[in-house]
Amino acid sequence: MINGNIVLLNPVGHLENHAVTPRRSRHSGLDGARLGILTNMFRGEDLPDVIGSRLQDLYPIADVVRYEKEILSRPADVSIIDALAEQVDCVVVGVCG
Amino acid sequence: VNSDSPDGSSPVNPRGGEGGGGVAHADRVEVGSFDEALEICYDNGWTDGLPVIPPTEDRVAKLLTGVGRDRYEIIGPVPPRGGVATVETVAINAAMAGCLPPHLPVVLAALEAMLEPRFNLNGVQATTHINVPLLIVGGPIVRDLGFNSKLGVFGGGNRSNAAVGRAIRLVLLNLGGGSPLQLDRATFGHPGKYAYCIAEDLDENPWAPLHSTLASDIAPEDSAVTVFSCEAPHNIVDTDNSTPEGLLWVIAASMTKIGGTNTRTGGECLVVLAPERARRLRASGWSRQDVQQYLFDHASVSVERLRRAKSPRLNSHSPEWDEAHAEVKVYKRPEDIHIMVAGGPGPHAVWCPGWGNLGGFAISKPIDTSSSLRKIPR
Numbered sequence: 151m152i153n154g155n156i157v158l159l160n161p162v163g164h165l166e167n168h169a170v171t172p173r174r175s176r177h178s179g180l181d182g183a184r185l186g187i188l189t190n191m192f193r194g195e196d197l198p199d200v201i202g203s204r205l206q207d208l209y210p211i212a213d214v215v216r217y218e219k220e221i222l223s224r225p226a227d228v229s230i231i232d233a234l235a236e237q238v239d240c241v242v243v244g245v246c247g
Numbered sequence: 248v249n250s251d252s253p254d255g256s257s258p259v260n261p262r263g264g265e266g267g268g269g270v271a272h273a274d275r276v277e278v279g280s281f282d283e284a285l286e287i288c289y290d291n292g293w294t295d296g297l298p299v300i301p302p303t304e305d306r307v308a309k310l311l312t313g314v315g316r317d318r319y320e321i322i323g324p325v326p327p328r329g330g331v332a333t334v335e336t337v338a339i340n341a342a343m344a345g346c347l348p349p350h351l352p353v354v355l356a357a358l359e360a361m362l363e364p365r366f367n368l369n370g371v372q373a374t375t376h377i378n379v380p381l382l383i384v385g386g387p388i389v390r391d392l393g394f395n396s397k398l399g400v401f402g403g404g405n406r407s408n409a410a411v412g413r414a415i416r417l418v419l420l421n422l423g424g425g426s427p428l429q430l431d432r433a434t435f436g437h438p439g440k441y442a443y444c445i446a447e448d449l450d451e452n453p454w455a456p457l458h459s460t461l462a463s464d465i466a467p468e469d470s471a472v473t474v475f476s477c478e479a480p481h482n483i484v485d486t487d488n489s490t491p492e493g494l495l496w497v498i499a500a501s502m503t504k505i506g507g508t509n510t511r512t513g514g515e516c517l518v519v520l521a522p523e524r525a526r527r528l529r530a531s532g533w534s535r536q537d538v539q540q541y542l543f544d545h546a547s548v549s550v551e552r553l554r555r556a557k558s559p560r561l562n563s564h565s566p567e568w569d570e571a572h573a574e575v576k577v578y579k580r581p582e583d584i585h586i587m588v589a590g591g592p593g594p595h596a597v598w599c600p601g602w603g604n605l606g607g608f609a610i611s612k613p614i615d616t617s618s619s620l621r622k623i624p625r
Contacts, residue, residue, distance in 0.1 A: 155277045155278060155279055156277070156278050156279070156280070156281070156283075156284055156301065156303055157275050157276070157277055157278075157303060157304045158275070158276040158277075158278060158284055158287065158288075158301055158302055158303060158304075159273040159274075159275065159276075159302045159303075159304060159307050159335075159339045160273050160274035160275070160276060160291075160293075160339070161273070161293050161302060161336060161339040161340045161343060161417065161421040161422075162291075162293070162330055162336075162421045162422060163273070163325075163330035163331050163332060163333070163336040163421070163422045164330065164331055165324075165328070165329050165330060165331065166324050166329050166331055221605075222605070223367060223370035223374065223602075223605035223606050224367060224369070224370060224606075225369065
């Protein structure tokens with residue numbers, strides 16, 4: 151109690167302190183961009199290809215590169231993240247078949 | 248409403264801080280009345296939809312007497328949001344759920360099990376699938392704290408089951424962001440997302456407790472909690488068989504739904520035998536391993552059905568599957584079928600399918616029962 155008031159404790163906790171340093175500057179637009187699509191590798195899916203084609207129809211995207219996670223239920227391996235950072239200008243993630 | 252840090256210095260975000268280095272004390276929120284406290288919990292998104300007990304400083308301090316641990320000891324970040332769980336923040340959520348001091352070690356052990364990388368809590372919390380972590384309490388603490396392991400074991404009506412189960416849910420919601428309003432993407436959700444906690448029957452289990460089969464460093468006579476992320480219990484009734492083979496065949500045949508993630512990818516499941524079933528098996532001299540082996544051998548689906556379903560299980564194609572009427576075993580190892588005894592009278596068993604080979608695997612952790620306060624008078 152403080153001054154007759156009830157004091158509650160916040161149950162949500164604090165977040166870890168992640169110092170994130172962007173590997174590349176943000177791309178200004180999709181003109182001439184190399185687009186990556188990261189999928190979770192559900193069997194038989196064609197959604198990533200549809201997204202890539204549709205975006206290419208709408209924007210002058212230079213290239214579309216598709217990446218697949220090794221294990222669909224876990225975050226992408228760091229080697230994939232490294233490849234994305236190296237090879238594309240922007241990425242579509244969360245693509246689930 | 249004043250939101251201040253412990254030293255009264257700065258306002259805070261009700262959804263928690265965004266880093267800042269190190270683990271801070273829980274932020275304080277000052278309110279004028281109990282009713283206002285209830286509404287503040289709603290306004291800040293701290294509840295599961297039901298009212299919570301306001302986590303006052305005094306209530307949390309009392310709860311912390313249930314463990315001999317530093318209140319600021321870090322348990323770990325809870326995915327996917329990554330709120331850092333400390334003994335204190337877990338106690339805050341446990342207080343909101345209605346826990347008593349002796350419950351806190353159970354909640355902490357369950358969280359520590361879920362934070363094992365093998366459990367893949369990030370995936371469990373964020374998947375579209377319908378699995379949710381089930382807590383299975385075993386050992387003497389079941390009796391000491393009055394957990395229900397018998398009639399209606401999956402249902403309501405018991406404080407220990409409900410409060411411990413709900414405490415973990417609030418931890419996953421508030422620290423982990425596991426709410427449909429945040430990062431939980433489950434298509435349908437799960438009624439166990441209010442509370443999903445059962446206990447092993449100490450009187451009727453003819454075998455070693457579940458935890459001692461999963462963790463070689465936990466003795467059968469110790470208290471432990473097992474976490475296993477699974478779907479809701481699927482009831483299997485059988486009034487027509489009396490032999491072990493007959494009873495178990497009906498269970499095995501019920502463990503093979505074609506659209507289930509176990510059938511699609513393998514992984515683990517839980518079978519809960521009601522005492523009548525356990526007694527019958529014990530009288531016939533069946534060990535837990537015998538039961539697991541029989542269910543493993545007979546829980547199978549035909550290649551024809553897998554092909555018709557275009558099941559991803561076909562990716563691990565074996566040459567013998569080309570034979571007409573070939574059968575594929577749903578589970579990849581007998582030990583992936585976890586067996587326990589609980590429930591009341593009746594010709595029933597329960598099957599809880601897991602999340603296939605994607606995560607949520609059964610993990611047991613010992614419960615620190617060193618606190619002198621651990622017994623709850625009944």
